Amino acid sequence: MADRARRLPRPVPATRQGAAVLAVVQRSGTFRSAQDVHAELRTAGQRVGLATVYRHLQLLAENGVIDALQSADGQTLYRHCASDDHHHHLICRQCGTSVEIEAPDVEQWAANTATRRGYTDVTHTIEIFGVCPACRKPASRAQRHRTPPG
């Protein structure tokens, strides 16, 4: 839990079709569940086992390559972050696309708030949800019914 960005000798996929799993998450820029990724791979003709998808997803998350979090209905979702640095996300409630944002002030505030009350080893979680401009316009495009967490 306390190890972040640990660059082990085996940084990323390590296996061939593990790469397929990563590719799906990486390219979609959205929250994906294991089942989701598995389905997509199957559809794409890739013969990958569900268990394997789970295994790789966990692995990637452990290595900090992707981000894991829980959806409101209990599924574990994964997303790929463009930057390795600490940052937060602005997520579209409709299409699930997330934009990375930085907020030094808020980081500072969070740290101060906790420290002031005597808390140590402080971390935080910040996510902003909204409807993005693209989804706002009614007839722009077919929007998936993906439910973002939170």
Next chain:
Amino acid sequence: MADRARRLPRPVPATRQGAAVLAVVQRSGTFRSAQDVHAELRTAGQRVGLATVYRHLQLLAENGVIDALQSADGQTLYRHCASDDHHHHLICRQCGTSVEIEAPDVEQWAANTATRRGYTDVTHTIEIFGVCPACRKPASRAQRHRTPPG
């Protein structure tokens, strides 16, 4: 999702032992899982079915009486918030106790950040985790191994 603090004709427990469920969550001031609450009620001699606990917990969450969120390992956790207003939490990673905090500036920042990029219908999630002063001192008290989300 868009209805907050809706005061329906049946605001809270509605039934007698539903109140028992609420009581547990309310009094513990910590994250509790359904299984958890159920176990506590059983131990306390209360004869309550697991399904009933689940049903009441969901009901209470729907009515905004308690707050629901997902733990890192996929369980749904519930907590009672002292205030009905929008606020955030400073949570102890050790004992799970949460302190309610307000942060007008951050609210503003979140709103602006999203609005500036054309997002509408904006909401956000902010949680700060740390080790509280009490838990920091080694031999102070027996700390449960509860795992806070995030």
Next chain:
DNA sequence: CTGCATGCAAAATGTTTGCACTCTA
């Protein structure tokens, strides 16, 4: 008496694990 709430048990979901098989080095 009628109806909702309850409790048990079965069912459904999402995830993990055991084990035999395959592919690569």
Next chain:
DNA sequence: TAGAGTGCAAACATTTTGCATGCAG
């Protein structure tokens, strides 16, 4: 050929649902 990686299916944990019973109005 040895070993890691894979896939299937069984095992698991949590949550939901169906249905008969109990209590209140």
